[in-house]
Amino acid sequence: MNSSTTEKIKIQKADKSRIDQVDFENLVFGNVFSDHMFECDYKDGSWQTPTIRPYGSITLSPAAKVFHYGQAVFEGMKAFKDEDGKVWLFRPDQNAKRINKSSVRLAIPEFPEEIFFEALTTLVKMDRDWVKSGEGNSLYIRPFVFATQAGVGASPSTEYKFMILMSPVRAYYAGDIQVEIAEHYSRSANGGVGAAKAAGNYAAQFFPTNLAREKGFQQIIWTDASNHEYLEEAGTMNVFFRVNDTLLTAPISDRILDGVTRKSVIALAKRDNIAVEERRVLVSEIVEASKNGSLKEIFGAGTAAVISPINAFSFQNTTHNLEKQDDSYAVKFKKELTDIQRNRCEDPFNWRFEVV
Structure with missing residues:
Protein backbone atom coordinates (compact mmCIF):
# COMPACT_ATOMS: atom_id res chain seq x y z
CA MET A 1 0.00 0.00 0.00
CA ARG A 170 -26.30 -4.31 -14.10
CA ALA A 171 -30.02 -3.62 -14.60
CA TYR A 172 -31.97 -3.29 -11.33
CA TYR A 173 -35.30 -4.72 -12.49
CA ALA A 174 -35.72 -7.25 -15.27
CA GLY A 175 -38.87 -6.53 -17.24
CA ASP A 176 -42.14 -4.89 -16.19
CA ILE A 177 -43.41 -4.98 -12.62
CA GLN A 178 -46.77 -5.26 -10.89
CA VAL A 179 -47.67 -3.01 -7.97
CA GLU A 180 -50.27 -2.68 -5.24
CA ILE A 181 -51.73 0.70 -4.32
CA ALA A 182 -51.36 1.26 -0.57
CA GLU A 183 -54.58 1.52 1.40
CA HIS A 184 -53.19 1.40 4.94
CA TYR A 185 -49.44 2.02 5.15
CA SER A 186 -47.78 5.28 4.12
CA ARG A 187 -44.26 6.19 3.09
CA SER A 188 -44.28 9.66 4.66
CA ALA A 189 -46.48 12.36 6.17
CA ASN A 190 -46.79 16.13 6.12
CA GLY A 191 -43.97 17.71 8.09
CA GLY A 192 -41.98 14.45 8.06
CA VAL A 193 -38.78 13.41 6.31
CA GLY A 194 -40.22 12.10 3.04
CA ALA A 195 -38.30 14.67 1.00
CA ALA A 196 -35.00 13.56 2.57
CA LYS A 197 -33.11 10.42 1.60
CA ALA A 198 -33.16 9.28 5.20
CA ALA A 199 -32.23 5.68 5.87
CA GLY A 200 -35.28 5.20 8.06
CA ASN A 201 -37.63 6.01 5.18
CA TYR A 202 -36.50 2.83 3.44
CA ALA A 203 -36.51 0.67 6.55
CA ALA A 204 -40.16 1.59 7.15
CA GLN A 205 -41.08 0.45 3.62
CA PHE A 206 -39.76 -3.08 3.97
CA PHE A 207 -42.62 -4.58 5.99
CA PRO A 208 -45.55 -3.38 3.83
CA THR A 209 -43.53 -4.19 0.69
CA ASN A 210 -43.03 -7.73 1.99
CA LEU A 211 -46.78 -8.03 2.50
CA ALA A 212 -47.35 -6.90 -1.09
CA ARG A 213 -44.79 -9.41 -2.37
CA GLU A 214 -46.62 -12.22 -0.60
CA LYS A 215 -49.56 -11.32 -2.87
CA GLY A 216 -47.40 -11.41 -5.99
CA PHE A 217 -46.56 -7.71 -6.36
CA GLN A 218 -43.02 -6.38 -6.65
CA GLN A 219 -43.67 -2.93 -5.24
CA ILE A 220 -46.20 -0.55 -3.68
CA ILE A 221 -47.52 2.73 -4.98
CA TRP A 222 -47.67 4.81 -1.83
CA THR A 223 -50.62 7.06 -1.04
CA ASP A 224 -50.99 10.08 1.23
CA ALA A 225 -51.00 9.44 4.97
CA SER A 226 -54.21 11.40 5.62
CA ASN A 227 -56.88 9.53 3.65
CA HIS A 228 -54.96 7.39 1.11
CA GLU A 229 -56.66 9.30 -1.68
CA TYR A 230 -53.63 10.58 -3.59
CA LEU A 231 -50.86 8.67 -5.35
CA GLU A 232 -47.33 9.69 -4.36
CA GLU A 233 -44.36 7.37 -5.08
CA ALA A 234 -43.78 3.83 -6.34
CA GLY A 235 -41.57 1.81 -4.03
CA THR A 236 -38.24 3.65 -3.94
CA MET A 237 -39.01 5.61 -7.11
CA ASN A 238 -41.00 8.61 -8.23
CA VAL A 239 -44.00 7.55 -10.30
CA PHE A 240 -45.56 8.82 -13.54
CA PHE A 241 -49.00 8.15 -15.03
CA ARG A 242 -49.78 8.61 -18.71
CA VAL A 243 -53.44 9.45 -19.21
CA ASN A 244 -54.10 9.71 -22.95
CA ASP A 245 -51.02 11.72 -24.01
CA THR A 246 -50.54 13.69 -20.80
CA LEU A 247 -47.96 12.77 -18.17
CA LEU A 248 -49.04 13.15 -14.52
CA THR A 249 -46.81 13.05 -11.45
CA ALA A 250 -47.12 14.17 -7.85
CA PRO A 251 -45.62 17.59 -7.05
CA ILE A 252 -42.52 17.95 -4.90
CA SER A 253 -43.42 18.48 -1.24
CA ASP A 254 -42.08 17.55 2.18
CA ARG A 255 -43.45 14.03 1.45
CA ILE A 256 -42.06 13.54 -2.07
CA LEU A 257 -38.39 13.06 -2.93
CA ASP A 258 -37.02 15.51 -5.48
CA GLY A 259 -35.73 12.73 -7.72
CA VAL A 260 -32.94 13.46 -10.22
CA THR A 261 -34.44 11.03 -12.73
CA ARG A 262 -37.89 12.52 -12.12
CA LYS A 263 -36.83 16.07 -12.95
CA SER A 264 -34.87 14.77 -15.95
CA VAL A 265 -37.95 12.98 -17.34
CA ILE A 266 -40.00 16.15 -16.92
CA ALA A 267 -37.36 18.18 -18.77
CA LEU A 268 -37.25 15.64 -21.61
CA ALA A 269 -41.05 15.57 -21.86
CA LYS A 270 -41.25 19.34 -22.11
CA ARG A 271 -38.52 19.36 -24.75
CA ASP A 272 -40.45 16.74 -26.71
CA ASN A 273 -43.69 18.76 -26.44
CA ILE A 274 -45.37 16.18 -24.21
CA ALA A 275 -47.86 17.68 -21.77
CA VAL A 276 -46.77 17.32 -18.13
CA GLU A 277 -48.89 18.06 -15.08
CA GLU A 278 -47.17 18.16 -11.69
CA ARG A 279 -50.19 17.92 -9.43
CA ARG A 280 -51.89 15.72 -6.89
CA VAL A 281 -53.19 12.58 -8.60
CA LEU A 282 -56.26 10.87 -7.14
CA VAL A 283 -56.37 7.08 -6.82
CA SER A 284 -59.97 7.22 -8.06
CA GLU A 285 -58.86 9.20 -11.11
CA ILE A 286 -56.34 6.53 -12.16
CA VAL A 287 -58.76 3.67 -11.45
CA GLU A 288 -61.39 5.37 -13.63
CA ALA A 289 -58.80 6.06 -16.36
CA SER A 290 -57.92 2.37 -16.32
CA LYS A 291 -61.59 1.42 -16.67
CA ASN A 292 -62.31 3.80 -19.55
CA GLY A 293 -59.08 3.03 -21.41
CA SER A 294 -57.44 6.45 -21.12
CA LEU A 295 -54.69 5.16 -18.78
CA LYS A 296 -51.92 4.20 -21.16
CA GLU A 297 -48.88 3.75 -18.94
CA ILE A 298 -47.48 3.85 -15.41
CA PHE A 299 -43.75 3.86 -14.78
CA GLY A 300 -41.32 4.49 -11.95
CA ALA A 301 -38.28 6.73 -12.30
CA GLY A 302 -35.15 6.48 -10.17
CA THR A 303 -31.38 6.17 -10.26
CA ALA A 304 -31.15 2.41 -9.78
CA ALA A 305 -33.74 1.34 -12.37
CA VAL A 306 -33.77 4.55 -14.49
CA ILE A 307 -37.28 3.86 -15.88
CA SER A 308 -39.28 0.89 -14.62
CA PRO A 309 -42.52 0.13 -16.54
CA ILE A 310 -45.52 -1.05 -14.51
CA ASN A 311 -47.83 -3.40 -16.40
CA ALA A 312 -50.49 -3.90 -13.70
CA PHE A 313 -51.71 -2.37 -10.45
CA SER A 314 -54.05 -3.64 -7.77
CA PHE A 315 -56.48 -1.58 -5.72
CA GLN A 316 -59.09 -2.91 -3.32
CA ASN A 317 -58.29 -6.47 -4.45
CA THR A 318 -58.98 -5.68 -8.10
CA THR A 319 -56.12 -5.94 -10.58
CA HIS A 320 -55.94 -3.54 -13.51
CA ASN A 321 -53.75 -4.61 -16.42
CA LEU A 322 -52.15 -2.14 -18.81
CA GLU A 323 -51.62 -2.91 -22.47
CA LYS A 324 -48.22 -2.30 -24.02
CA GLN A 325 -48.09 0.90 -26.07
CA ASP A 326 -46.43 1.09 -29.48
CA ASP A 327 -45.43 4.67 -28.65
CA SER A 328 -44.44 3.94 -25.04
CA TYR A 329 -43.27 6.99 -23.09
CA ALA A 330 -41.38 4.71 -20.69
CA VAL A 331 -39.36 3.21 -23.54
CA LYS A 332 -38.82 6.63 -25.11
CA PHE A 333 -37.60 8.34 -21.95
CA LYS A 334 -35.37 5.45 -20.92
CA LYS A 335 -33.64 5.54 -24.29
CA GLU A 336 -33.26 9.32 -24.23
CA LEU A 337 -31.87 9.28 -20.69
CA THR A 338 -29.46 6.40 -21.21
CA ASP A 339 -28.25 7.86 -24.50
CA ILE A 340 -27.31 11.05 -22.67
CA GLN A 341 -25.80 9.18 -19.73
CA ARG A 342 -23.68 6.96 -21.98
CA ASN A 343 -22.54 9.73 -24.36
CA ARG A 344 -24.44 8.33 -27.34
CA CYS A 345 -26.08 11.63 -28.27
CA GLU A 346 -25.85 15.36 -27.74
CA ASP A 347 -26.45 16.66 -24.23
CA PRO A 348 -28.52 19.85 -24.66
CA PHE A 349 -29.11 20.12 -20.91
CA ASN A 350 -25.43 19.90 -19.92
CA TRP A 351 -26.24 17.03 -17.55
CA ARG A 352 -23.22 14.90 -18.42
CA PHE A 353 -19.98 15.33 -16.45
CA GLU A 354 -16.80 13.70 -17.73
CA VAL A 355 -14.37 12.24 -15.19
CA VAL A 356 -10.87 12.95 -16.50
Whole structure:
Protein backbone atom coordinates (compact mmCIF):
# COMPACT_ATOMS: atom_id res chain seq x y z
CA MET A 1 0.00 0.00 0.00
CA ASN A 2 1.33 3.45 -0.83
CA SER A 3 0.06 6.85 0.18
CA SER A 4 -0.30 10.16 -1.62
CA THR A 5 -2.50 13.24 -1.49
CA THR A 6 -4.59 15.36 -3.84
CA GLU A 7 -5.08 19.00 -2.96
CA LYS A 8 -7.37 18.06 -0.11
CA ILE A 9 -7.54 14.25 0.14
CA LYS A 10 -5.15 11.73 1.67
CA ILE A 11 -4.96 8.62 -0.50
CA GLN A 12 -3.99 5.06 0.45
CA LYS A 13 -3.99 2.75 -2.56
CA ALA A 14 -4.77 -0.95 -2.40
CA ASP A 15 -1.76 -3.21 -2.96
CA LYS A 16 -3.72 -5.34 -5.42
CA SER A 17 -7.07 -4.96 -7.16
CA ARG A 18 -9.87 -7.46 -6.46
CA ILE A 19 -11.43 -6.89 -9.88
CA ASP A 20 -10.26 -10.25 -11.29
CA GLN A 21 -12.36 -12.01 -8.64
CA VAL A 22 -15.63 -10.47 -9.89
CA ASP A 23 -18.06 -12.13 -12.30
CA PHE A 24 -19.41 -9.02 -14.03
CA GLU A 25 -21.99 -11.04 -15.97
CA ASN A 26 -23.75 -12.25 -12.83
CA LEU A 27 -23.78 -9.32 -10.43
CA VAL A 28 -26.34 -9.03 -7.63
CA PHE A 29 -27.22 -5.33 -7.31
CA GLY A 30 -25.14 -3.65 -4.61
CA ASN A 31 -23.35 -6.77 -3.32
CA VAL A 32 -19.88 -6.23 -4.83
CA PHE A 33 -17.74 -3.17 -4.12
CA SER A 34 -14.78 -1.60 -5.88
CA ASP A 35 -11.22 -1.45 -4.54
CA HIS A 36 -11.42 1.89 -2.73
CA MET A 37 -13.76 3.97 -0.59
CA PHE A 38 -13.86 7.51 0.74
CA GLU A 39 -14.34 8.57 4.34
CA CYS A 40 -14.21 11.78 6.33
CA ASP A 41 -15.01 12.27 10.01
CA TYR A 42 -16.73 15.21 11.64
CA LYS A 43 -15.63 16.04 15.17
CA ASP A 44 -14.87 19.09 17.31
CA GLY A 45 -17.17 21.13 15.10
CA SER A 46 -15.48 20.56 11.74
CA TRP A 47 -14.79 17.97 9.04
CA GLN A 48 -11.39 16.35 9.46
CA THR A 49 -8.86 15.07 6.89
CA PRO A 50 -10.72 13.39 3.99
CA THR A 51 -9.26 10.01 3.04
CA ILE A 52 -9.52 7.47 0.24
CA ARG A 53 -8.43 4.00 1.33
CA PRO A 54 -8.92 0.37 0.33
CA TYR A 55 -12.49 -0.88 0.76
CA GLY A 56 -12.86 -2.54 4.15
CA SER A 57 -14.63 -2.64 7.47
CA ILE A 58 -15.01 0.26 9.87
CA THR A 59 -15.20 0.12 13.66
CA LEU A 60 -18.05 1.72 15.57
CA SER A 61 -19.11 1.79 19.20
CA PRO A 62 -22.34 -0.13 19.86
CA ALA A 63 -23.50 3.13 21.43
CA ALA A 64 -23.02 5.07 18.17
CA LYS A 65 -26.09 7.25 17.85
CA VAL A 66 -26.89 6.06 14.33
CA PHE A 67 -27.94 2.72 15.85
CA HIS A 68 -30.27 4.31 18.37
CA TYR A 69 -31.70 7.44 16.75
CA GLY A 70 -31.27 6.79 13.04
CA GLN A 71 -29.28 9.86 12.03
CA ALA A 72 -28.28 8.64 8.56
CA VAL A 73 -28.88 9.90 5.02
CA PHE A 74 -27.58 8.74 1.66
CA GLU A 75 -27.51 9.36 -2.08
CA GLY A 76 -27.55 7.16 -5.16
CA MET A 77 -25.81 8.00 -8.42
CA LYS A 78 -24.00 6.23 -11.27
CA ALA A 79 -20.89 6.40 -13.43
CA PHE A 80 -21.07 5.22 -17.05
CA LYS A 81 -18.38 4.28 -19.57
CA ASP A 82 -18.93 4.99 -23.25
CA GLU A 83 -17.61 2.94 -26.17
CA ASP A 84 -14.47 5.08 -26.32
CA GLY A 85 -13.61 4.33 -22.69
CA LYS A 86 -14.58 7.76 -21.35
CA VAL A 87 -16.28 7.82 -17.95
CA TRP A 88 -19.29 10.03 -17.23
CA LEU A 89 -21.39 11.06 -14.24
CA PHE A 90 -25.01 12.18 -14.58
CA ARG A 91 -26.01 15.43 -12.85
CA PRO A 92 -23.72 14.94 -9.82
CA ASP A 93 -24.37 18.52 -8.70
CA GLN A 94 -27.94 17.49 -7.86
CA ASN A 95 -26.74 14.69 -5.60
CA ALA A 96 -24.30 16.99 -3.80
CA LYS A 97 -27.05 19.49 -3.10
CA ARG A 98 -29.62 16.88 -2.10
CA ILE A 99 -27.44 15.02 0.41
CA ASN A 100 -26.86 18.31 2.21
CA LYS A 101 -30.58 19.13 2.10
CA SER A 102 -31.28 15.70 3.60
CA SER A 103 -28.57 16.23 6.21
CA VAL A 104 -30.04 19.54 7.33
CA ARG A 105 -33.43 17.88 7.87
CA LEU A 106 -31.82 15.29 10.18
CA ALA A 107 -29.64 17.83 12.05
CA ILE A 108 -26.46 16.52 10.40
CA PRO A 109 -23.76 19.06 9.41
CA GLU A 110 -23.51 19.76 5.68
CA PHE A 111 -20.53 18.33 3.80
CA PRO A 112 -18.44 20.78 1.72
CA GLU A 113 -19.45 20.43 -1.94
CA GLU A 114 -15.92 21.06 -3.24
CA ILE A 115 -14.58 18.13 -1.20
CA PHE A 116 -17.54 15.99 -2.26
CA PHE A 117 -16.69 16.57 -5.94
CA GLU A 118 -12.97 16.04 -5.48
CA ALA A 119 -13.60 12.83 -3.53
CA LEU A 120 -16.12 11.60 -6.09
CA THR A 121 -14.00 12.25 -9.16
CA THR A 122 -10.77 10.99 -7.56
CA LEU A 123 -12.46 7.79 -6.40
CA VAL A 124 -14.02 7.12 -9.82
CA LYS A 125 -10.68 7.78 -11.57
CA MET A 126 -8.88 5.38 -9.24
CA ASP A 127 -11.44 2.61 -9.83
CA ARG A 128 -12.37 3.43 -13.44
CA ASP A 129 -11.72 -0.20 -14.51
CA TRP A 130 -14.75 -1.13 -12.42
CA VAL A 131 -16.94 0.97 -14.74
CA LYS A 132 -17.84 -1.41 -17.55
CA SER A 133 -19.10 -0.26 -20.93
CA GLY A 134 -22.11 -1.85 -22.59
CA GLU A 135 -25.88 -1.59 -22.19
CA GLY A 136 -27.07 -2.03 -18.61
CA ASN A 137 -23.60 -1.76 -17.06
CA SER A 138 -22.69 1.05 -14.67
CA LEU A 139 -20.91 1.79 -11.42
CA TYR A 140 -23.43 2.59 -8.69
CA ILE A 141 -22.11 5.22 -6.28
CA ARG A 142 -23.38 5.48 -2.72
CA PRO A 143 -22.45 8.62 -0.73
CA PHE A 144 -23.79 8.52 2.83
CA VAL A 145 -23.32 10.09 6.24
CA PHE A 146 -24.22 8.81 9.68
CA ALA A 147 -23.90 9.64 13.39
CA THR A 148 -20.89 8.07 15.16
CA GLN A 149 -20.85 9.69 18.61
CA ALA A 150 -21.09 7.10 21.39
CA GLY A 151 -23.99 7.74 23.72
CA VAL A 152 -27.67 6.91 24.06
CA GLY A 153 -28.88 10.34 25.13
CA ALA A 154 -31.71 11.45 22.84
CA SER A 155 -29.97 14.35 21.14
CA PRO A 156 -28.19 14.98 17.83
CA SER A 157 -24.75 13.47 17.53
CA THR A 158 -21.68 15.68 17.71
CA GLU A 159 -19.64 13.28 15.53
CA TYR A 160 -20.35 11.90 12.04
CA LYS A 161 -18.72 9.93 9.25
CA PHE A 162 -19.21 10.76 5.55
CA MET A 163 -18.41 7.93 3.15
CA ILE A 164 -18.62 7.00 -0.53
CA LEU A 165 -18.78 3.38 -1.71
CA MET A 166 -18.94 2.18 -5.31
CA SER A 167 -20.51 -1.00 -6.66
CA PRO A 168 -20.52 -2.36 -10.24
CA VAL A 169 -24.10 -3.14 -11.28
CA ARG A 170 -26.30 -4.31 -14.10
CA ALA A 171 -30.02 -3.62 -14.60
CA TYR A 172 -31.97 -3.29 -11.33
CA TYR A 173 -35.30 -4.72 -12.49
CA ALA A 174 -35.72 -7.25 -15.27
CA GLY A 175 -38.87 -6.53 -17.24
CA ASP A 176 -42.14 -4.89 -16.19
CA ILE A 177 -43.41 -4.98 -12.62
CA GLN A 178 -46.77 -5.26 -10.89
CA VAL A 179 -47.67 -3.01 -7.97
CA GLU A 180 -50.27 -2.68 -5.24
CA ILE A 181 -51.73 0.70 -4.32
CA ALA A 182 -51.36 1.26 -0.57
CA GLU A 183 -54.58 1.52 1.40
CA HIS A 184 -53.19 1.40 4.94
CA TYR A 185 -49.44 2.02 5.15
CA SER A 186 -47.78 5.28 4.12
CA ARG A 187 -44.26 6.19 3.09
CA SER A 188 -44.28 9.66 4.66
CA ALA A 189 -46.48 12.36 6.17
CA ASN A 190 -46.79 16.13 6.12
CA GLY A 191 -43.97 17.71 8.09
CA GLY A 192 -41.98 14.45 8.06
CA VAL A 193 -38.78 13.41 6.31
CA GLY A 194 -40.22 12.10 3.04
CA ALA A 195 -38.30 14.67 1.00
CA ALA A 196 -35.00 13.56 2.57
CA LYS A 197 -33.11 10.42 1.60
CA ALA A 198 -33.16 9.28 5.20
CA ALA A 199 -32.23 5.68 5.87
CA GLY A 200 -35.28 5.20 8.06
CA ASN A 201 -37.63 6.01 5.18
CA TYR A 202 -36.50 2.83 3.44
CA ALA A 203 -36.51 0.67 6.55
CA ALA A 204 -40.16 1.59 7.15
CA GLN A 205 -41.08 0.45 3.62
CA PHE A 206 -39.76 -3.08 3.97
CA PHE A 207 -42.62 -4.58 5.99
CA PRO A 208 -45.55 -3.38 3.83
CA THR A 209 -43.53 -4.19 0.69
CA ASN A 210 -43.03 -7.73 1.99
CA LEU A 211 -46.78 -8.03 2.50
CA ALA A 212 -47.35 -6.90 -1.09
CA ARG A 213 -44.79 -9.41 -2.37
CA GLU A 214 -46.62 -12.22 -0.60
CA LYS A 215 -49.56 -11.32 -2.87
CA GLY A 216 -47.40 -11.41 -5.99
CA PHE A 217 -46.56 -7.71 -6.36
CA GLN A 218 -43.02 -6.38 -6.65
CA GLN A 219 -43.67 -2.93 -5.24
CA ILE A 220 -46.20 -0.55 -3.68
CA ILE A 221 -47.52 2.73 -4.98
CA TRP A 222 -47.67 4.81 -1.83
CA THR A 223 -50.62 7.06 -1.04
CA ASP A 224 -50.99 10.08 1.23
CA ALA A 225 -51.00 9.44 4.97
CA SER A 226 -54.21 11.40 5.62
CA ASN A 227 -56.88 9.53 3.65
CA HIS A 228 -54.96 7.39 1.11
CA GLU A 229 -56.66 9.30 -1.68
CA TYR A 230 -53.63 10.58 -3.59
CA LEU A 231 -50.86 8.67 -5.35
CA GLU A 232 -47.33 9.69 -4.36
CA GLU A 233 -44.36 7.37 -5.08
CA ALA A 234 -43.78 3.83 -6.34
CA GLY A 235 -41.57 1.81 -4.03
CA THR A 236 -38.24 3.65 -3.94
CA MET A 237 -39.01 5.61 -7.11
CA ASN A 238 -41.00 8.61 -8.23
CA VAL A 239 -44.00 7.55 -10.30
CA PHE A 240 -45.56 8.82 -13.54
CA PHE A 241 -49.00 8.15 -15.03
CA ARG A 242 -49.78 8.61 -18.71
CA VAL A 243 -53.44 9.45 -19.21
CA ASN A 244 -54.10 9.71 -22.95
CA ASP A 245 -51.02 11.72 -24.01
CA THR A 246 -50.54 13.69 -20.80
CA LEU A 247 -47.96 12.77 -18.17
CA LEU A 248 -49.04 13.15 -14.52
CA THR A 249 -46.81 13.05 -11.45
CA ALA A 250 -47.12 14.17 -7.85
CA PRO A 251 -45.62 17.59 -7.05
CA ILE A 252 -42.52 17.95 -4.90
CA SER A 253 -43.42 18.48 -1.24
CA ASP A 254 -42.08 17.55 2.18
CA ARG A 255 -43.45 14.03 1.45
CA ILE A 256 -42.06 13.54 -2.07
CA LEU A 257 -38.39 13.06 -2.93
CA ASP A 258 -37.02 15.51 -5.48
CA GLY A 259 -35.73 12.73 -7.72
CA VAL A 260 -32.94 13.46 -10.22
CA THR A 261 -34.44 11.03 -12.73
CA ARG A 262 -37.89 12.52 -12.12
CA LYS A 263 -36.83 16.07 -12.95
CA SER A 264 -34.87 14.77 -15.95
CA VAL A 265 -37.95 12.98 -17.34
CA ILE A 266 -40.00 16.15 -16.92
CA ALA A 267 -37.36 18.18 -18.77
CA LEU A 268 -37.25 15.64 -21.61
CA ALA A 269 -41.05 15.57 -21.86
CA LYS A 270 -41.25 19.34 -22.11
CA ARG A 271 -38.52 19.36 -24.75
CA ASP A 272 -40.45 16.74 -26.71
CA ASN A 273 -43.69 18.76 -26.44
CA ILE A 274 -45.37 16.18 -24.21
CA ALA A 275 -47.86 17.68 -21.77
CA VAL A 276 -46.77 17.32 -18.13
CA GLU A 277 -48.89 18.06 -15.08
CA GLU A 278 -47.17 18.16 -11.69
CA ARG A 279 -50.19 17.92 -9.43
CA ARG A 280 -51.89 15.72 -6.89
CA VAL A 281 -53.19 12.58 -8.60
CA LEU A 282 -56.26 10.87 -7.14
CA VAL A 283 -56.37 7.08 -6.82
CA SER A 284 -59.97 7.22 -8.06
CA GLU A 285 -58.86 9.20 -11.11
CA ILE A 286 -56.34 6.53 -12.16
CA VAL A 287 -58.76 3.67 -11.45
CA GLU A 288 -61.39 5.37 -13.63
CA ALA A 289 -58.80 6.06 -16.36
CA SER A 290 -57.92 2.37 -16.32
CA LYS A 291 -61.59 1.42 -16.67
CA ASN A 292 -62.31 3.80 -19.55
CA GLY A 293 -59.08 3.03 -21.41
CA SER A 294 -57.44 6.45 -21.12
CA LEU A 295 -54.69 5.16 -18.78
CA LYS A 296 -51.92 4.20 -21.16
CA GLU A 297 -48.88 3.75 -18.94
CA ILE A 298 -47.48 3.85 -15.41
CA PHE A 299 -43.75 3.86 -14.78
CA GLY A 300 -41.32 4.49 -11.95
CA ALA A 301 -38.28 6.73 -12.30
CA GLY A 302 -35.15 6.48 -10.17
CA THR A 303 -31.38 6.17 -10.26
CA ALA A 304 -31.15 2.41 -9.78
CA ALA A 305 -33.74 1.34 -12.37
CA VAL A 306 -33.77 4.55 -14.49
CA ILE A 307 -37.28 3.86 -15.88
CA SER A 308 -39.28 0.89 -14.62
CA PRO A 309 -42.52 0.13 -16.54
CA ILE A 310 -45.52 -1.05 -14.51
CA ASN A 311 -47.83 -3.40 -16.40
CA ALA A 312 -50.49 -3.90 -13.70
CA PHE A 313 -51.71 -2.37 -10.45
CA SER A 314 -54.05 -3.64 -7.77
CA PHE A 315 -56.48 -1.58 -5.72
CA GLN A 316 -59.09 -2.91 -3.32
CA ASN A 317 -58.29 -6.47 -4.45
CA THR A 318 -58.98 -5.68 -8.10
CA THR A 319 -56.12 -5.94 -10.58
CA HIS A 320 -55.94 -3.54 -13.51
CA ASN A 321 -53.75 -4.61 -16.42
CA LEU A 322 -52.15 -2.14 -18.81
CA GLU A 323 -51.62 -2.91 -22.47
CA LYS A 324 -48.22 -2.30 -24.02
CA GLN A 325 -48.09 0.90 -26.07
CA ASP A 326 -46.43 1.09 -29.48
CA ASP A 327 -45.43 4.67 -28.65
CA SER A 328 -44.44 3.94 -25.04
CA TYR A 329 -43.27 6.99 -23.09
CA ALA A 330 -41.38 4.71 -20.69
CA VAL A 331 -39.36 3.21 -23.54
CA LYS A 332 -38.82 6.63 -25.11
CA PHE A 333 -37.60 8.34 -21.95
CA LYS A 334 -35.37 5.45 -20.92
CA LYS A 335 -33.64 5.54 -24.29
CA GLU A 336 -33.26 9.32 -24.23
CA LEU A 337 -31.87 9.28 -20.69
CA THR A 338 -29.46 6.40 -21.21
CA ASP A 339 -28.25 7.86 -24.50
CA ILE A 340 -27.31 11.05 -22.67
CA GLN A 341 -25.80 9.18 -19.73
CA ARG A 342 -23.68 6.96 -21.98
CA ASN A 343 -22.54 9.73 -24.36
CA ARG A 344 -24.44 8.33 -27.34
CA CYS A 345 -26.08 11.63 -28.27
CA GLU A 346 -25.85 15.36 -27.74
CA ASP A 347 -26.45 16.66 -24.23
CA PRO A 348 -28.52 19.85 -24.66
CA PHE A 349 -29.11 20.12 -20.91
CA ASN A 350 -25.43 19.90 -19.92
CA TRP A 351 -26.24 17.03 -17.55
CA ARG A 352 -23.22 14.90 -18.42
CA PHE A 353 -19.98 15.33 -16.45
CA GLU A 354 -16.80 13.70 -17.73
CA VAL A 355 -14.37 12.24 -15.19
CA VAL A 356 -10.87 12.95 -16.50
